[in-house]
Amino acid sequence: xxxxxxxxxxxxxxxxxxxxxxxxxxxxxxxxxxxxxxxxxxxxxxxxxxxxxxxxxxxxxxxxxxxxxxxxxxxxxxxxxxxxxxxxxxxxxxxxxxxxxxxxxxxxxxxxxxxxxxxxxxxxxxxxxxxxxxxxxxxxxxxxxxxxxxxxxxxxxxxxxxxxxxxxxxxxxxxxxxxxxxxxxxxxxxxxxxxxxxxxxxxxxxxxxxxxxxxxxxxxxxxxxxxxxxxxxxx
Numbered sequence: 001x002x003x004x005x006x007x008x009x010x011x012x013x014x015x016x017x018x019x020x021x022x023x024x025x026x027x028x029x030x031x032x033x034x035x036x037x038x039x040x041x042x043x044x045x046x047x048x049x050x051x052x053x054x055x056x057x058x059x060x061x062x063x064x065x066x067x068x069x070x071x072x073x074x075x076x077x078x079x080x081x082x083x084x085x086x087x088x089x090x091x092x093x094x095x096x097x098x099x100x101x102x103x104x105x106x107x108x109x110x111x112x113x114x115x116x117x118x119x120x121x122x123x124x125x126x127x128x129x130x131x132x133x134x135x136x137x138x139x140x141x142x143x144x145x146x147x148x149x150x151x152x153x154x155x156x157x158x159x160x161x162x163x164x165x166x167x168x169x170x171x172x173x174x175x176x177x178x179x180x181x182x183x184x185x186x187x188x189x190x191x192x193x194x195x196x197x198x199x200x201x202x203x204x205x206x207x208x209x210x211x212x213x214x215x216x217x218x219x220x221x222x223x224x225x226x227x228x229x230x231x232x233x234x235x
Contacts (some may be wrong), residue, residue, distance in 0.1 A: 005043065007034040011060060019211040023064060029057040036139045042162040045203055048226045051160060051169060054137045059206065067206040069226040070217055070234070071165065074194040074202055078221060083188060090147075090185045093154065098144045100136045106144065106156055107131055109172060116175035135170060142169070145189070147182065157186040159193075165201030166194045187220065207234075 008031040017025040048069035049058045059067040140160050147155035155173035159166050173182035194202050208214040224231045
C-alpha cells in the first residue's frame, strides 16, 4: 500500500475453517490499539479487509486462497430475470435507516435467523452483548436498515458507509418468508442505495467457490474479485 499508513498485523492461531470443513484457517487483523476511522476502513476495504465488531481483518491461510474478496460495481450491475421478479415481489416493503443500537425486536429476529440458518455453526445461543459486539464499532459509520411489511419486521441489513461504497456487513431475516428471498432483496436494495448515494461499489465480503452457502455471490453481475493486489472482473 502506498498511502504511508503503518500498523502492526496480528495473526490468530490456526482454527477450524468456517467455510471448508476439511481445512484450518488463519486470520490476520489490525492491531486493536491502532486508531481506526472511516477513511482507514475505506482504504483497507479496497485491499480485501472486512470489519467484525471493532476489528478489521482478512483471511491469511497457508496453502489456501479460497476466500476471495468480491464487490459489485453498482453502476454497471444488470439484474437477472429472477432478481427482477424478487425486486417486484418486495416493492410493498418499507425500508428505514436506524442508527446502530440494541433493540429487543432486532435481537429476537437475529436469534430466529441463527436458529434456522446457522444451527451448530458456532453462533448458537447468542447474547445481547455478543450481538452488539459483532455488529457495532465506535469508529465505523454503520446503519441498520429495517425492512418491514406494514409494521412487521422481516429483515435487517447491517451496512457500513464508506467513502467509495457500501459494505454489506451482515443481513438477517425472518425465515418464515422463503418466497420473498429476503437475502437477495437486501442486496438488490443495497445496490440501488449505493447508486442513490452516488457511490461506486457494494462490498459483499468473501466468496468461497467450494462453499455452497457462499456461491450466491456470483449471482450478481458484473462481480469483481481482489486477487494479487488487483481488482478484476469475475463475471
